[in-house]
């Protein structure tokens with residue numbers, strides 16, 4: 528995640544290993560007044576699967592106060608407030624009916640296009656009505672716009688926000704914009720997008736999101752690598768034969784063709800999520816945990832990657848992809864890709880990093896497999912069974928996430944743990960060897 532370096536948000540902390548609940552213990556300068564959160568693309572997949580559930584978790588943990596916050600969904604689809612609430616209800620888990628309906632009542636829906644003033648004027652009026660109804664004379668007006676939309680519409684949406692929806696200058700507060708990956712389609716379009724957004728907003732108003740950086744096991748890769756005497760000496764070409772960073776889903780696009788078909792699996796998953804994970808696995812130790820120090824090391828390792836060879840790339844499209852009505856009949860967009868990255872530096876020369884991502888495959892997983900070289904003089908004949916392997920599961924399945932699972936088999940270590948537990952363990956046991964966690 529990047530953005531907003533001058534005003535560090537408690538939720539933007541890529542360098543933090545603290546759980547959300549421990550943010551409550553931090554002395555943060557508290558802001559008061561209305562907070563309007565606008566989810567643009569509210570009818571879509573990201574909104575229902577991740578954005579609204581994330582807001583709900585914040586609400587449940589007391590970070591969003593019913594008296595201060597209002598949530599607005601915006602999209603072209605013709606929906607009512609209740610229509611949107613029903614669409615997302617099933618994704619908001621683990622709460623009493625009362626708590627759930629309190630949250631749902633905070634949500635309003637506004638319909639409009641992404642490039643006309645009319646819809647955004649209506650959105651602004653709806654936000655203002657709520658702000659005025661709060662009789663918030665002394666407090667600030669805070670407006671947060673979350674772009675859960677295909678990046679192709681970011682420029683026009685940002686222009687509309689700038690023209691119609693900024694927080695009123697008569698009040699203190701702020702307007703911030705969260706943009707989702709992928710940030711463009713290639714270097715040119717990415718630079719163009721940055722330049723266009725840069726003309727409309729200051730850098731500290733823009734937050735670029737990669738939700739893989741929020742996954743606990745991804746956040747804790749730095750601890751695993753740099754605070755652990757067990758792995759420190761092994762993490763190099765002398766011991767590691769190859770690293771595989773794998774993303775698999777057992778479902779297809781399911782109506783997301785409007786976004787996905789313009790981008791494909793490489794831009795949807797590999798260029799952002801898997802590359803971020805690759806950086807954390809392969810980079811050198813940063814000077815500190817400051818975001819800019821971590822970024823500098825990521826840049827260095829990316830600069831050490833050799834040009835990708837055509838013969839080391841595989842792409843494919845699953846059968847039935849074009850049956851999705853939101854996908855054009857003539858589409859040749861890849862839904863599967865694998866690529867080998869070769870890092871030309873002292874640590875990794877000769878160790879292939881194999882990145883694979885695909886939709887509609889046989890299972891759902893996201894994992895890092897570190898395959899070690901064979902143990903010399905191996906009396907267990909591991910070669911027959913495969914290499915020594917260390918697997919970090921980034922996306923534990925529901926069943927797995929219920930148990931702490933730390934196995935050491937003959938040639939395989941697998942490491943998963945439930946959400947919420949990992950951070951605590953790592954904070955308290957950060958200086959202990961990973962092996963001591965065996966139960």
Ligand SMILES: NC(=O)C1=CN([C@@H]2O[C@H](COP(=O)(O)OP(=O)(O)OC[C@H]3O[C@@H](n4cnc5c(N)ncnc54)[C@H](OP(=O)(O)O)[C@@H]3O)[C@@H](O)[C@H]2O)C=CC1
Nearest residue numbers: 568570571572573602603604675676707708709783785786
């Ligand atoms: N789905 C996920 O799990 C995740 C998605 N993301 C990112 O979120 C963004 C949105 O993805 P997602 O929600 O899956 O995509 P969707 O296809 O569900 O699109 C979201 C909404 O955008 C509108 N839309 C779709 N296609 C177009 C188009 N071509 N032009 C204009 N508007 C369009 C639709 O709303 P309407 O027609 O009502 O206006 C749709 O409901 C992407 O950048 C993606 O990378 C990031 C992390 C996870």
Ligand SMILES: O=C1O[C@H](COP(=O)(O)O)[C@@H](O)[C@H](O)[C@H]1O
Nearest residue numbers: 738739776787795796800893922
């Ligand atoms: O960014 C995206 O991620 C999701 C998968 O996220 P996960 O946290 O459930 O692993 C993917 O389905 C989507 O295509 C992509 O845009």
